[in-house]
Amino acid sequence: MKILGIETSCDECSVSIVEDGKKILSNVVATQIELHKPWYGVVPEIASRLHTEWISPVTDKALNEAGLKLSDIDGIAVTSMPGLIGSLMVGLSYAKGLSWAAGIPLIQINHIEAHLYAPHLEFDIQYPYLGLIVSGGHTLLCHVTDYNKMEVLGTTIDDACGEAFDKVAKYYDLGYPGGVAIDKLSSKGNPLAFRFPKPNLYKGDHKYDFSYSGLKTAVINQIEQFIVDEKTDKSVENIAASFQKTAIDMLINKTKKLIEDSGIKRVVAGGGVSANSYFRKALSELKGIESYFPSLKLCTDNGAMIAGLGYHHLKAGDRSPLNGSVFSRVQAFKKKYP
Ligand code: KG4
Ligand code: ZN
Numbered sequence: 001m002k003i004l005g006i007e008t009s010c011d012e013c014s015v016s017i018v019e020d021g022k023k024i025l026s027n028v029v030a031t032q033i034e035l036h037k038p039w040y041g042v043v044p045e046i047a048s049r050l051h052t053e054w055i056s057p058v059t060d061k062a063l064n065e066a067g068l069k070l071s072d073i074d075g076i077a078v079t080s081m082p083g084l085i086g087s088l089m090v091g092l093s094y095a096k097g098l099s100w101a102a103g104i105p106l107i108q109i110n111h112i113e114a115h116l117y118a119p120h121l122e123f124d125i126q127y128p129y130l131g132l133i134v135s136g137g138h139t140l141l142c143h144v145t146d147y148n149k150m151e152v153l154g155t156t157i158d159d160a161c162g163e164a165f166d167k168v169a170k171y172y173d174l175g176y177p178g179g180v181a182i183d184k185l186s187s188k189g190n191p192l193a194f195r196f197p198k199p200n201l202y203k204g205d206h207k208y209d210f211s212y213s214g215l216k217t218a219v220i221n222q223i224e225q226f227i228v229d230e231k232t233d234k235s236v237e238n239i240a241a242s243f244q245k246t247a248i249d250m251l252i253n254k255t256k257k258l259i260e261d262s263g264i265k266r267v268v269a270g271g272g273v274s275a276n277s278y279f280r281k282a283l284s285e286l287k288g289i290e291s292y293f294p295s296l297k298l299c300t301d302n303g304a305m306i307a308g309l310g311y312h313h314l315k316a317g318d319r320s321p322l323n324g325s326v327f328s329r330v331q332a333f334k335k336k337y338p
Helices: 033-039 044-066 085-102 111-121 161-171 178-186 213-221 236-262 277-284 303-315
Strands: 002-007 012-019 023-031 075-081 106-110 129-134 139-146 149-155 266-270 290-292
Touching: 002 044, 002 085, 002 303, 012 044, 012 303, 023 044, 023 303, 033 044, 044 085, 075 085, 075 111, 075 303, 085 106, 106 111, 106 303, 111 129, 111 266, 111 303, 129 236, 139 236, 149 236, 161 178, 161 213, 161 236, 178 236, 178 277, 213 236, 236 277, 266 277
Parallel strands: 002 075, 075 106, 129 266, 266 290
Antiparallel strands: 002 012, 012 023, 129 139, 139 149
């Protein structure tokens, strides 16, 4: 089965064709990064306008690169939540048009579940496992028993991890997207130059939760309070490396706790922050743990993960109607306020 996957939830306009949930025949990712750079963040209005202009040529390119015509496609999968409403509407409306005109079944896809599917495109991964989804909008630790069955056990109570990378980078003018810039600068800094605070979320309902707003405030507004001693070099490289270590250690520590409590020794990571070099090293060095990450190109938003997950839904007989809608948030993935 050849599935065409459409992803327009944020600032990547991507269309991919994947065969049988595994073989990527094409994966075209047209990124808007350069066009949002002046604002240090995604401007929703600009994002949806660009998707409107780009979606049709990007689809043509994906079909051409795969050497296929629309009539060769068995199903259309499209992200419909969570994300920026205007951007999601462009992708979903376009997918409905293709589905109606060509008589091809349609399936709406949850973007977060798709991030977790990304490593399945490259590796054979057995269920169950612990899923760690870390992106610009989400920080989730979950128990995953199938492609469509995940129970969220931990989430952020304030900012998402990627959001903290972006805000710290914006404040210190390090570059955009923030995560990529901080990752690069960190390789030249000392991760122990500053001792930044970690949240005290160990008990009850919050034992697998995360918090990034305290760390963000410390790095942006209270940097002097966290120097290790008077000789500390307050270079941006040292700030970046110490921030990165604290932010990522938080993810690793909560994952270790859940591994201990659940006895599940397999961890699958996904989302933009799973491209982080320190994160990949720290997770893969956990002793006795099988860990999987998508390759760098599949960490950030792409149509291949949508098409891959779509295959399993369509094969199971799931279909979306032509009057379906988009959602900016998913109830189960919401921030958990204390
Ligand atoms: O998954 P994604 O492309 O979009 C969302 O669904 O949010 O993730 C984007 C996020 C941004 O916050 C970006 O700064 C972060 O992923 N990111 C990174 C790295 N590459 C991207 N964060 C840390 N280190 C990286 N190498
Ligand atoms: Zn994403």
